[in-house]
Amino acid sequence: MxxxxxxxxxxxxxxxxxxxxxxxxxxxxxxxxxxxxxxxxxxxxxxxxxxxxxxxxxxxxxxxxxxxxxxxxxxxxxxxxxxxxxxxxxxxxxxxxxxxxxxxxxxxxxxxxxxxxxxxxxxxxxxxxxxxxxxxxxxxxxxxxxxxxxxxxxxxxxxxxxxxxxxxxxxxxxxxxxxxxxxxxxxxxxxxxxxxxxxxxxxxxxxxxxxxxxxxxxxxxxxxxxxxxVASFIGNPAMNLIDGEITDGIFETRNTHISGLGHADGKVTLGFRAEDAALAPEGDGQITAPIYTLELLGDATMISVRIGQSLVAVKTDKSFRAEIGDPVSIHVPPDICHLFSTETGQRIEG
Missing domain, CATH: 3.40.50.300 (P-loop containing nucleotide triphosphate hydrolases)
Structure with missing residues (x-):
């Protein structure tokens, strides 16, 4: 022993x-x-x-x-x-x-x-x-x-x-x-x-x-x-982290509008994993931004967009084709989101 x-x-x-x-x-x-x-x-x-x-x-x-x-x-x-x-x-x-x-x-x-x-x-x-x-x-x-x-x-x-x-x-x-x-x-x-x-x-x-x-x-x-x-260190790619503000259950920052988040109003860091989000028809997603980069992974395609200072990745089908600069809409279900204190970095339970 x-x-x-x-x-x-x-x-x-x-x-x-x-x-x-x-x-x-x-x-x-x-x-x-x-x-x-x-x-x-x-x-x-x-x-x-x-x-x-x-x-x-x-x-x-x-x-x-x-x-x-x-x-x-x-x-x-x-x-x-x-x-x-x-x-x-x-x-x-x-x-x-x-x-x-x-x-x-x-x-x-x-x-x-x-x-x-x-x-x-x-x-x-x-x-x-x-x-x-x-x-x-x-x-x-x-x-x-x-x-x-x-x-x-x-x-x-x-x-x-x-x-x-x-x-x-x-x-x-x-x-x-x-x-x-x-x-x-x-x-x-x-x-x-x-x-x-x-x-x-x-x-x-x-x-x-x-x-x-x-x-x-x-x-x-x-x-x-x-x-x-921990969120930023674990996962390949690491969890997407976006700084923003929640008002009446709605998280907002540049190009991003995610509702249905039951948390007190104030500044937070919102996180979600690339495989938990998906591309949506134009205008139907919670994030809308031009493609910053595409990576062909063999079994999937990884798309990144820039939101403020953050690069946000979403995993999509390997057959997806687009060019850098093309606009995309990303669907982010509220139940897959993680919330962290912008001040301390600690997880906010809820």
Whole structure:
């Protein structure tokens, strides 16, 4: 069992706050993703769990035991880095085996454990090769196998796919998803890629500027973002956000008129997702504006219009044809709209 608890964890360098009052319990065998932009504190949080970074305040407990003062080697965690961190002079077999040698594991078990780990990530045909003879995807699989062979209590993965090209990212992501199911080990995964977070996680922690913004399942975070930052960070494309004013249940701003919103009068930020809106016959939509750009996605066409300072996207049929500058009408049902405080960014329930 490997339940991890972070209690009031803070990390500061002088006046700079890297992680601010982080509280979370990560369940045994859970796949948790720390998600946020560069510099938000997600990697620092992981490094504190690993013992590679000292905690300024707070406690981290693994299996009920506070590990603040334990060296990384004594925490029973295995880490997979963005940079692979392989030994260039060793072949794949020896790279995978290395953690077993360092930890003094019975040598008679090494071969079986190395081959079991390599089979899990489909490296059996490459065990004799040196890292320089491998592709980026193969090197990342060696790094994964080296973590697996340890049979640790906790896996820590720091942006393991960010050095791979788009096609390899998809296949390696599927492999990690399958591995996590097969190994059933508590996993903490750091990424700035919201698609990785949505596809891999049991729960997602969205962070910004060292502060946890929302914790929930991918579905919860997608369907009910806690604030405008989460709304703008999750989804591909991100949620459309338009600043305007509600009067008598009607949201208005330039080229936009959406009625049926039961909220007190005043300034708000209105949000909706591209796939929840649709093109309407000319003049029948709640938003009317010239096309700013079109993107053919294969299965659909993404159209964007400009409303004030905001680009607003709507997904439509792949057969749709038009030119930049052509006027379009967009139908936005009031029941798919999200409202956020323009002042604080927090979600307005209603």
């Amino acid at each position: 490997a339940e991890i608890q972070l209690r009031n964890v803070n990390k500061r360098w002088g006046n700079f706050v890297g992680v601010d009052n982080f509280n979370l319990t990560i369940a045994d065998k859970e796949f948790l993703v720390l998600l946020g932009p560069s510099g938000c504190g997600k990697t620092t949080t992981m490094r504190m769990i690993a013992g590679l970074e000292d905690i300024t305040e707070g406690e981290i407990a693994i299996d009920g035991r506070v590990v603040n003062d334990l060296d990384p080697k004594d925490r029973d965690v295995a880490m997979v880095f963005q940079s692979y961190a392989l030994y260039p002079n060793m072949n794949v077999y020896e790279n995978i085996r290395f953690p077993l040698k360092v930890r003094g594991v019975d040598a008679s078990t090494h071969d079986e454990r190395v081959r079991r780990a390599s089979a899990m990530v489909e490296l059996d045909d490459f065990l004799h090769r040196k890292p320089a003879e491998l592709s980026g995807g193969q090197r990342q699989r060696v790094a994964l196998a080296r973590a697996i062979v340890r049979e640790p209590n906790v896996f820590l993965m720091d942006e393991p796919l960010s050095n791979l090209d788009a096609k390899l990212r998809v296949s390696t992501r599927a492999q990690i998803k399958n591995l996590s199911h097969e190994l059933a080990v508590t996993t903490i995964y750091v990424t700035h890629d919201q698609i990785e977070a949505m596809t891999l996680a049991d729960r997602v922690v969205v962070m910004e500027k060292g502060v946890v913004q929302q914790v929930g399942s991918p579905t919860e975070i997608y369907d009910r973002p806690a604030n405008a930052f």
